[in-house]
Amino acid sequence: MNLVVGATGVLGGEICRLLTERRNPVRALVRGTSNPDRVAHLKRLGAELVRGDLKDRRSLDVASRGASAVISTASSTVSRQAGDSIESVDRQGQLDLIDAAAAAGVKRFVVVSFPSVAMDFPLQSAKRAVEERLRASGMTYTILRPTFFTEVWLSPALGFDAPNAKAQIYGGGQNRISWISFQDVARFAVAALDNPQAKNAVIELGGPGALSTMEVVRLAEQVTGKRFDVQHVPEEALQAQYGSATDPLQQSFAALMLFYAHGAAIDMKGTLGAFPGQHLRSVRAYFEASTQTPSSVRPT
Numbered sequence: 001m002n003l004v005v006g007a008t009g010v011l012g013g014e015i016c017r018l019l020t021e022r023r024n025p026v027r028a029l030v031r032g033t034s035n036p037d038r039v040a041h042l043k044r045l046g047a048e049l050v051r052g053d054l055k056d057r058r059s060l061d062v063a064s065r066g067a068s069a070v071i072s073t074a075s076s077t078v079s080r081q082a083g084d085s086i087e088s089v090d091r092q093g094q095l096d097l098i099d100a101a102a103a104a105g106v107k108r109f110v111v112v113s114f115p116s117v118a119m120d121f122p123l124q125s126a127k128r129a130v131e132e133r134l135r136a137s138g139m140t141y142t143i144l145r146p147t148f149f150t151e152v153w154l155s156p157a158l159g160f161d162a163p164n165a166k167a168q169i170y171g172g173g174q175n176r177i178s179w180i181s182f183q184d185v186a187r188f189a190v191a192a193l194d195n196p197q198a199k200n201a202v203i204e205l206g207g208p209g210a211l212s213t214m215e216v217v218r219l220a221e222q223v224t225g226k227r228f229d230v231q232h233v234p235e236e237a238l239q240a241q242y243g244s245a246t247d248p249l250q251q252s253f254a255a256l257m258l259f260y261a262h263g264a265a266i267d268m269k270g271t272l273g274a275f276p277g278q279h280l281r282s283v284r285a286y287f288e289a290s291t292q293t294p295s296s297v298r299p300t
């Protein structure tokens, strides 16, 4: 049994879909407040649903019972309810999940983190604390560290509005990023469950090539045939936002935007060698698909 925590999210939903496609049993952790369409989607996939919350340790003990593997993608950064925070969910909740899984005899644990960022901010401290606890847990672990999800950071929600030919970009846009599709991250997460090379490994993940944000703009212009209106958020403004933020989430977002501005290129050669047959979706393919279906990346 594979317990997926974060199953109602973008990445977790795709992981559940891939697992059920492989006919692997899936137990999806859902909340009373989770989006009912996404819960229904998980049910249609054939996942077993278990009610739980990362803030409720007892529910994690119950959810972990009888599971052989746990994949956790959960985060409070986008999908939040009252009481959810980086501290209560991304740090303490994930630590409790690791403890609950280890106590229940779970053998494999895959967690989604992000690459090391040369700045101190609450989301990064939470992710690193979780990684450390997992390494010491005695379970076989895989820590996946993807860069920026194409469908999130190159979407209208974050200011990259290809359908309307507008792009708000963070910093000068000259530094390269290995944008990665969440679908590829999901495939690595599922493959990690039985790939010996993923055992007790920390794996950085990026897409098929690194592109600066200005190169991404030019690519989007080619694909859409439209000239983009580009607005830059200056690095100094992001630094000021980072320096003055009192809210942990706002400070974390500012740090991630600075990380984007500084670039995050990942060489995937070694990882692709260790995961033969893994396909990496290009940014071009994303724009080509989104000019046909611009609305949503959600799995439902």
Ligand SMILES: NC(=O)c1ccc[n+]([C@@H]2O[C@H](COP(=O)([O-])OP(=O)(O)OC[C@H]3O[C@@H](n4cnc5c(N)ncnc54)[C@H](OP(=O)(O)O)[C@@H]3O)[C@@H](O)[C@H]2O)c1
Residues within 6 Å of the ligand: 005, 006, 007, 008, 009, 010, 011, 012, 030, 031, 033, 034, 035, 052, 053, 054, 055, 072, 073, 074, 075, 076, 077, 078, 079, 080, 081, 084, 089, 093, 112, 113, 114, 145, 146, 147, 148, 149, 150, 152, 153
């Ligand atoms: N976006 C990026 O570019 C990027 C890059 C690198 C790494 N990541 C990591 O990728 C992961 C997945 O991202 P995503 O896009 O799939 O996120 P998402 O769509 O926002 O999904 C978040 C999931 O976490 C669940 N969750 C939140 N609080 C919870 C709680 N208290 N108890 C139980 N579940 C809770 C949500 O459940 P409900 O539906 O019930 O709220 C939802 O299923 C995150 O760990 C993120 O840090 C993202």
